Amino acid sequence: MGCSSSVPDRASGRSGGLNPENSAADSKNLRVKLVLLGDSGVGKSCIVLRFVRGQFDPTSKVTVGASFLSQTIALQDSTTVKFEIWDTAGQERYAALAPLYYRGAAVAVIVYDITSSDSFAKAQYWVKELQKHGSPDIILALVGNKADLQEKRKVSVQDGTEYAEKNGMFFIETSAKTADNINELFEEIAKRLPRPTSS
């Protein structure tokens, strides 16, 4: 198997490939590439659809490859942030192709399901992968989804917080079902984005 020609891209974090051509247009109107990663079934698509369309569909629909959606939010300081979101498939067969989607992403949201320890382990795998191969200045967010299922909880808030702190990540628990913390997640990300120095 030949060496991957995608490696240089990945290492350099060059904004090529699946990136908007003019990201971060100006200081008032930001445009960022965000990628969601995590095990299948943790609710990545549900988070995105809740954020972008305000919808929640309880029937589980498996994502194939990756879906692309965008949503713009306005912050209190009158800046707008347009998120260009890659909602990737959690299936194992796509793991090897993930660099295609996270290459050059400014933000990676790594999602697990608080009712599944396996999915938390998988989240840690993605964190390591991104620390190794993502853009060096990538913003990492760790999201424990399905927070409405408290009675089935397997991953404690503390475990999530501690792991996130250790890895310099921002941590939040959400529920795409109840919409809890979904907007907060994206607003918090927006706040943390580096502002281009206005010329």
Added chain:
Amino acid sequence: MPSRRRTLLKVIILGDSGVGKTSLMNQYVNKKFSNQYKATIGADFLTKEVQFEDRLFTLQIWDTAGQERFQSLGVAFYRGADCCVLVYDVNSMKSFDNLNNWREEFLIQASPSDPENFPFVVLGNKVDVDGGNSRVVSEKKARAWCASKGNIPYFETSAKEGINVEEAFQCIAKNALKSGEEEEIYLPDTIDVGSNNQPRSSGCDC
């Protein structure tokens, strides 16, 4: 949680005719024992779901016929085994002596990638017979042989009394699982005419 990953382990049971391979399997899977001897012709297949260290997995047990005339089940039969269980009868020296042949036969046929470390488990069966008075293979002797073949785990069992059967299969599962740990990574090629038409793999760490 949809499609939570489960592991399937292929376990092959080998040993001379009449040592109790089928009985062990039936005791383990169905918790049943029959005094009637029924020769296995060809092979039997049983499935057992096991919980081990918070993981669910399935044992696919291949119980083979011990008679010589059915031994030629072929390479394909042993292909992809995760664990091989060698069974002998503690009351029969010949069945013990043959363990070596069975082990060799398996390694030749299955040709596992790392034969030195391929997980075997040895079971000395029928310890209950005649209160142990007809026993001809000592535990010491059996353990010595197992040690000489790379520390094969050894259990003394009675399919009839259900002694050590559960424990033996727990060990079988554990060992099979260990050998399955180095999972093959699936790295598909992509065509990229932009990069000299060379098939490339994304995600390869080099």
Added chain:
Amino acid sequence: MSCGLSSLSSSDELDDFNPRTSPSTPPKPLEEELASLALTLPHPQLLSDQDDVNGVSDGFEADRSMFGIQQSDEEMRVGLVFEEHVGGNSVSVVEGATEGSDGAGVVWGRTNSEIEVDRPASPSSSGYAGERGSSSASSGRSEMDGVAEDEIQELRDDASDGENSNSVPSWVPGKRHGDEDDASISWRKRKKHFFILSHSGKPIYSRYGDEHKLAGFSASLQAIISFVEDGGDRVKWVRAGKHQVVFLVKGPIYLVCISCTEEPYESLRGQLELIYGQMILILTKSVNRCFERNPKFDMTSLLGGTDVVFSSLIHSFGWNPATFLHAYTCLPLAYGTRQAAGAILQDVADSGILFAILMCKHKVISIVGAQKASLHPDDMLLLANFVMSTESFRTSESFSPICLPRYNPMAFLYAYVHYFDVNTYLMLLTTNSDSFYHLKECRIRIETVLLKSNVLSEVQRSMLDGGMHVGDVPVDSLPRYRTTSHLGQQRAPSEFPERFKESNAGMGGPGGLWHFIYRSIYLDQYVSSEFSSPITSRQQQKRLYRAYQNIYASMHDKEIGPHKTQFRRDENYVLLCWVTQDFELYAAFDPLADKALAIKICNRVCQWIKDVENEVFLLGASPFSW
């Protein structure tokens, strides 16, 4: 013989149609073809085979059954014994003459030493019906709803399917009966099973039941394949009572179908090939490398979440003729409309896109390929099935790796997929993993043009109007040159109230014509008529497809065929089949239809299709020139 196809040879289209046979002799009119060929009788072997099968208990369901392999060497009989334990399976090798003979009459098909050709029952009036009549349960059953035979176990599903009888039937996606295993009686009674397993006997996919619970069964299947392989041979199929077990070995991947639907071996094997192709489309053939390095490799998890793709494909074996014709079909559209769609696709394809495909459900609106790139109809079928069965494509635009097995089974391409409306979607395939934003822009351009030129609204209208109706077969023999009306109908559909259409449809077509499929050989395309009375229920449609499948297989049979024409009459239909260099026509008539009239009608149908070929086919530079 004014309406024979020979009268068409004067039209230039025929030459365009068929550039490779330049001084082409036009096909003889169907009358002549049939005059020179007697009615096709059921194969003599059929009767004897049926005798064997009769009176034998259903081997698959029986607690214990013997499978005998009868080799050319009469001395040697080998039986495989399937013996049921609680939750276990066993395969045994039995030697000796006596044991093999008390079981079901089992015939093994082998590549090297084929002894007996088992010809699955064809729907002819002799033999087949008689055989079924004698199988205890069914003596008084009406043949018209006789699909029940085929569907008894799925009655509940079909009852709901039946409500939606005119279009592609509704069906529950995804795995059904996932809790079953081989010990479940319900599982054993299912009429058609499909399995994928690895060469070490590990289960990969099962249509019904839980793969892991079926591990023992899957081991048995591997044992059978391996046992025969060990003798330097290959098992193609096994007949056990009512069941046919068909095997397909693709390197480290084994595929097995167990069916009692009486479909021909060739059809079932073709279905296994498609299932394999679907798997390759999802994973590429690179999975083989995983097995080379590690025979233990467990592939199940790699196919996670794809149950729905396979179940939708398997479902389509019962309704989509593309699965056995190896051709695709177009949505009927005015020539200009399709041209407009093609032009904009061509425009973007020139900018580095390998294939641009615009489809409405399983029908093609237009398709354009980059230079030298050609797309096989089977790849299109599998791609469309993949996209349509995956809900996430409908939610938002997507960019996904997919593999076209006939184009390059080893590597992934990237597919940009976008739905314009609930049925209409665009697929842009590229080799460049970085081109998402480019493809997105292409899509926006395409969408703008399609809206401006009303293509999308025309597509909607065509969906409502439907395709060719047998009731519209021209009754006069004059060639028609109409450009404005939909599919050469004498009236625009809007001018006629629905009830007229219904009553018209209720009579079927002229001469008792019920349905037809026309496949253009050089275009790799087919067109089929809409279903109308009396073929209205889902069961009837499925049965008609099975009948077509049977006749297709016998027309293309390598040993006794290929045939040019076939005329079969049984208690269900008259089936008339006509194959020329240019096309294949399959037509179903009322079982009491007059033969001479049926032949005449077939000529009319061919003429009609010729008249409307601009609308029902995608003409011009075909990307399908292999």
